[in-house]
Amino acid sequence: MNFQKHSHRYGEIILNSSLKVKHEIESVVESISVDMIEQEHQNSLGVAKERGKKGSVGKQAALNNIFRGKFAERGWVAEKRIFEGEDQDLKMDFWKPDFGIDVAFNHRSFIGGDLLRLQAASEVRNLIDVGIYICSTKKFLKYISPKDCNSLVSFERTKWYLENFGPVITTPVYLIGLDP
Template sequence: MKVYFSNPSIDISSLSGPTFNLTLDQLFVSKGRDRQPPVFDDDADVSAKMDFLKNRVGIEGGFGHASFLGIDLLKFQVASYSGLDKIDVGVYVSTTKNFHKVMKKEFNQNWEGSLSFEKIVRYLPHFKSAIQVPIYVLGIDL
């Protein structure tokens, strides 16, 4: 599902991948989501943390390099596994290719190599035998 970015309090021209992560962090935490909950019971490994969790819904923001796609998807599976049983559904939030194009053209922000909504949707069916938890994909567009 594509959603259109429309929060007037956010300066779109400043949204690089890292600043977008910080912006979403502030928004999700202000709505009561737990920040960076560990996937495993051991929080020593920062990569084994989900971005947000609330009411058994795990959320990952995919704004980094496209190579993180598999790792992010496996976090959902591991967190839903019977031994850990932390989530019932995963929500994967990313930006669209159009978002990347507009950011480059209008604001000179380089999103090249970043994960996109379209890539997640294209690759997700290839993971269906390994990932048994439902994953809802949101693409943020301009």
């Protein structure tokens, strides 16, 4: 899969200090294809049908499953808690020391909370040096969820948030937008 990128507060430069991790992240993104997404989506529809349920129309869950599998294969910790305690639900999708990844194929109202979660992981808990935020470009959202494409997180909207809330979002972020 092709992708666009944006570096907030030198996120890419900091990530370049660990080229192995950067290449690992980018290779995961590049290894995903539209055919892979379609196959995962069809599989999930089959499972839903077997359970007597209606499957998801959008392909967000399929993408999340693919990312979960690919990052797990590379030793990333899934669902890393930012704060200790069972009642704490702030989590990064994937984590390795100094790096946190959030994969966002959800409603655009979550952008602020997602970025705040990366901010807390960096500035409050000192778990990461840079956050990686993976979402989709507006163009690709039309494939992922044609019905909801205007209400989902997009690369362009997230980039706008980072540019306009720079004084507030002080954590370095490497933004990746899936772009077929």
